[in-house]
Amino acid sequence: MPSWFNNVVSYFANDGVSADELQANSDRLDALKAEQDRRTAARLRNELDEETAAEWEREVEFNRTRPGNTTGLNVNAELDTAYDEGLAEGQANLTSAVRGPFNVAGKALTGILAGIPVWVWLLALGALFIYVGGPGYVAKQLKGK
Numbered sequence: 001m002p003s004w005f006n007n008v009v010s011y012f013a014n015d016g017v018s019a020d021e022l023q024a025n026s027d028r029l030d031a032l033k034a035e036q037d038r039r040t041a042a043r044l045r046n047e048l049d050e051e052t053a054a055e056w057e058r059e060v061e062f063n064r065t066r067p068g069n070t071t072g073l074n075v076n077a078e079l080d081t082a083y084d085e086g087l088a089e090g091q092a093n094l095t096s097a098v099r100g101p102f103n104v105a106g107k108a109l110t111g112i113l114a115g116i117p118v119w120v121w122l123l124a125l126g127a128l129f130i131y132v133g134g135p136g137y138v139a140k141q142l143k144g145k
Contacts, residue, residue: 023075 037060044053129135 019075019079026075 037057041053041057041060044056
């Protein structure tokens with residue numbers, strides 16, 4: 001989706017805050033978190049030892065890269081994904097609502113038509129052939145040859 005569309009949707013969904021403002025806020029919070037992590041690692045190195053600081057940094061990196069983490073959030077990509085999911089769900093709902101009555105009618109008609117014996121179908125086909133003038137047409141074709 002275009003960025004302007006995401007801004008409009010976000011503005012109404014987030015009490016007047018646009019997607020660009022949400023992205024700027026997310027980036028600012030990510031920068032603050034990264035600075036806090038750097039300060040904590042430095043403090044651990046000064047107060048404890050390098051091994052404890054390295055372990056803490058590995059834990060921070062693990063938490064940063066795990067699924068569901070909001071660090072490095074791309075607001076426009078999240079809005080695009082939500083829009084696509086909503087569109088797909090709406091399409092599925094509409095399709096099932098339209099398809100439902102046809103499925104019911106089709107099953108009912110199939111049940112009725114399948115219940116008629118084959119000999120009745122053949123008799124009806126012969127009657128239709130006579131009704132539309134089939135014997136006269138066949139006679140003309142045979143005389144013409």
